[in-house]
Amino acid sequence: MGAVQDNFERLPLKEFAEKAYLDYSMYVILDRALPHIADGLKPVQRRIVYAMSELGLTALAKYKKSARTVGDVLGKFHPHGDSACYEAMVLMAQDFSYRYPLIDGQGNWGSPDDPKSFAAMRYTESRLTAYAQTLLSELGQGTVEWSDNFDGTLKEPVILPARLPNLLLNGTMGIAVGMATDIPPHNLVEVAGACIHLLDKPDAPLEQLLEHIKGPDYPTEAEIITPRDEIRKLYETGGGSIKMRAKYNEEDGNIIITALPYQVSGSKLQEQIAAQMLAKKLPMIEDLRDESDHENPTRLVLMPKSKRTNIDEVMSHLFVTTDLEKSYRVNMNMIGLDGRPKVKDLREILVEWLAFRTETVRKRLRFRLDKVLARLHVLEGLLIAFLNIDEVIAIIRFEDHPKAVMIERFGITDIQAEAILELKLRHLAKLEEIKIKGEQAELEQERKQLEAILGSKELLNNLIKSELEEDAEKYGDDRRSPIVAREAAQALETTALxxxxxxxxxxxxxxxxxxxxxxxxxxxxxxxxxxxxxxxxxxxxxxxxxxxxxxxxxxxxxxxxxxxxxxxxxxxxxxxxxxxxxxxxxxxxxxNPDDWVLLASSAGYGFRVRIEELFVKNKAGKALISLPDKSTVVRPASIANQGDLLAVATLQGRLLIFPVIDLPELAKGKGNKIIQIPTKDLSADKDRVIAMATIPANGQLVIVSGKRQLTLKTNDIAHYSGNRANRGLNLPKGFQRVDGLFAG
Known part of the structure; x- marks a missing residue:
């Protein structure tokens, strides 16, 4: 046997599993699923945008195959699956998914009906949109930190120096481990207005910010019908829900649906409505047509059967039963500037983003100031050289180490001496001196400006404000999703359907x-x-x-x-x-619910009851008639009018007629005695009630016995009439075995 290895560490399984799962969950939360408050992007999105900028795919460049971009993203920054990466890229190009798309695509990038119907990346071409420049324009100006890529051969930005709060503008969705994020998109003009307000009044409460930001603004013209106070609560807590409803109008008696809620597929919606029509749950709708085209991206036509159909009621029902009305969860969970995930309210998001923006602008100005100072330093050296041009030329021609000699002779720095030595002969022209002095004056002016802004909070805020205004003017647009107060939708009663x-x-x-x-x-x-x-x-x-x-x-x-x-x-x-x-x-x-019916037992007891009392939701039904021993239920008789007469026939051929109104009105029970039947006859089953019928005023009674019939008219009915609970009179011979009683 070989020697036992001892170069390993022993760990309890519990500790190892706990640490491994925690590491994994932190990776998913921080490096995959949640956006950063600074640029509003997840790592894969940030890497796609950065890789495209590195490929020179600006809004003015020629389109390049998407496969090329995805290849660069995977090969340089994001070593994951190509399909997942391309899908993230597609989402940023869909103007029905992103409020302000970051990618300008050519080819099939999916449709609102089926967002996943996009072509493969080898067919589509793409470049960045003009809006994407707000994320990238300050990248090379010392504004953000850089980190090594996965193999340490390249550098990538930790975050992008966003000029606008992209997190709120485009929103995002993501599922991490133990947490998720659902941030709705917003209107650029409104958000910029709120940021400017906060810069002017840093202590402004949420109410004042909501005067600018009315609510989310989705890339669809469907209505947001969430009440204002609920929207305010949502922004106060960072969580809640937003409800959207399709827009419709009436045209020649037809219902025309012109805008669908965010991410609702028209074809799926048609299936939902068609399913109800097939199940005969929409009897008032005759036909459903899709008339959408390039001019009208959404135009669904519902054709009612009748001009009298209440269109608003039908639509209210469809809002409840289909995706014509949809709720969206809002959970403003993001990675803050401290690197920790947290659900933030609207004011917190804007304050934190403005802190990031202020710091970014400050870094940009410092970076520029350093460049200006360095250039001024070089220009100062060049001017010295121009003033002593003959001596400089002589030193360069005759000295073995001209740099050291110049440093000592003119008291210049190493950098200045290097710049003098780098001068081309053509720059020794007389006009160059004038140019240098002009540049020096310009840079001196810029230096003063930069130092003034860096030294004054007010000037810095004014600069940020003017840049926000400029971008809002350049990329902003009108609100697309109107916020409208609407009553809650009601489904129609089943009977109406x-x-x-x-x-x-x-x-x-x-x-x-x-x-x-x-x-x-x-x-x-x-x-x-x-x-x-x-x-x-x-x-x-x-x-x-x-x-x-x-x-x-x-x-x-x-x-x-x-x-x-x-x-x-x-x-x-x-x-x-x-x-x-x-x-x-x-x-x-x-x-009908208010119709009456007469119920009785063969023992000769009964009562009147309304039809509505018979209704029961329970599958097991409910007790209605209490049956005395050995008795059964007699066929019920319907009561057309409370002035009707009741005819009751027994097994022994006795008939009694009396007013229906003499019987009590009950919801259930045994009832009152209808006809007298001796107890001994009942128990021996020698007599019992076998038939009942109600006779309308001036009506006739038909007695059926086998194949024979006997019709009793007014005088005969009077003959058999008596008081309720009487014994009744015997029927004529041949009709004493009664098979049925019917009103004639």
Whole structure:
């Protein structure tokens, strides 16, 4: 066996994992996902912009293949995946993604409908936009720190010397480890105005800044409908949400959608609306068309079926149910000047950015001052040489070490002596002396100016202000996203979204339900599964629910517009409802909420109830009729008018007629006695209620017994009339086995 190696370190797994994960998360937070407050860029974006400036791809240069740029970024500064890098580049070129794009692209860079539909980088060409110069123009002027690139062969800027608060102007999104950022874009003119206000009044409260910055400004003309106080709270805390709503107008009775919320795809939106139309949830819309073109980038046309359609109500419903209205999270998390991530409020962001800007301008001025002083120093030496030109020439011609001799002879510095020795012969002309004196005077003037600005806070602030004004004038534009006060959108009631059609709902013995269009449908023509058959049918509208009564006296309700067609064999009601074990579905009921119906048990008890009392959301239904021992539910009778009469027939062939109004109005229960049935007959099942019907005023009653029918007219009805809870009178022979009672 070889010698055991001992050149390793032992660490508890817990410590190693903790440190490794912390290192990784700090890398993701600081070097990948969060933007820096100074230039508002993430490292990959900064490297793309810097690499393009190094390639000379300014706004005036010729376009260059994007693959060339991506290659430079990866090879020199960002050793990561090319597709991720190109995607970051594409985002900065899309004018529908960035409020102020940094890259000017040629070719297919995606569309608002599908931002990821851009061409491969070998096809597209790009250069920087004019706006990108605000990030780069002061780069070579000693304004920022530089660090080694990944392999130490090149230098790259740690941050870019932004002349504008790009972080707020373009916003950004990012997901790090344990934190995320969502900063919305803003309007350049508004943000510059707030910065200038802060420079004038460093103690200005947030309220004054919000007079300039009204709210976010997305690269779309859709409306921001977040209330002002919520926007203020958002800027006060650095977090919250912004709600955007599509713009629409009416044209020849059609709805024209002209602007969509930020990053909402028109094609996806059409799918959402079409899905509702297919599901028959938008019966008032007849057609949907996309008429977008170059002149009208967004033009979606919704065609209502009727001129009477309330367009605002339909749009309000679509705002709730589709992406026509969208909320955006706001979380202003960024890396501050101290290098730490933090969620900052609006005032904090502007104050900190202005501190960065002030320092950048100060560094730029110092850098320039150093250059001016160095040049003045050189010019001073050159003037000495011109005053003693013959002697200088002699020293250079005859001395072995002319530099040292000149330094000693004229009392000049090494730099000045070097500059004299570097002089070309043509610069010894007489006019050169005048030029040097002119340059010296100009530089002297500039030096005084620079020193004055560096020595005065007020002058420095004035310079920053004038530069902000200049850039706002040059790159600024009008607000695109109007901030409008709107009422909250409301979805339409389900009934309003259903076509109001007549239906006949059919229930089979085994509990299968279906619906046929129309009220004159022949239920006899339906086919059933083997061993199944017709049980009950009811006429209703597609906007009304249907109520199902079971053998235990419970009632259930279900929608009718989504029942399967009568051409099919239906669906089992148990899929929609959840009845107790052992119960059987018996009867169907339907009607308007204020219609009345009469419910009874075979024991001869009953009551009146409004249809609306039958409605129940619970799948398990609710108890409605209390059934005395051994009794069952009798087929309900609908009450057309409270002046109707009620006819009740029993198994023994007795008939009693009395006013419906004599029965109580209950929501549920056993009810009052309808007809007298001896207890011994009930318990022995020798007598019970078998049929009921309501007779309108001056109406007739038809008694069905087998194939025979007996019609009772006014005098006969009076003969069988009595008080509620009487025994009733016997029907004539041949009609004592009653199969049904019907109003004639």
């Amino acid at each position: 259903i076509a109001n059609e007549p239906l006949t709902v059919v229930l089979s013995e085994k509990g299968w339900i279906r619906a046929a269009k129309g009220h004159d449908f022949d239920v006899e023509s339906l086919s059933y599964r083997s061993g199944d058959g017709f049980l009950d049918a009811v006429k209703c509208r597609s906007t009304q629910p249907v109520y199902v009564l079971d053998s235990t006296g419970r009632v259930y309700s279900t929608t009718t517009h989504d029942l399967p067609s009568a051409r099919s064999q239906g669906e089992p009601l148990t899929g929609r409802l959840n009845p107790p074990a052992g119960s059987l579905f018996k009867y169907l009921l339907a009607g």
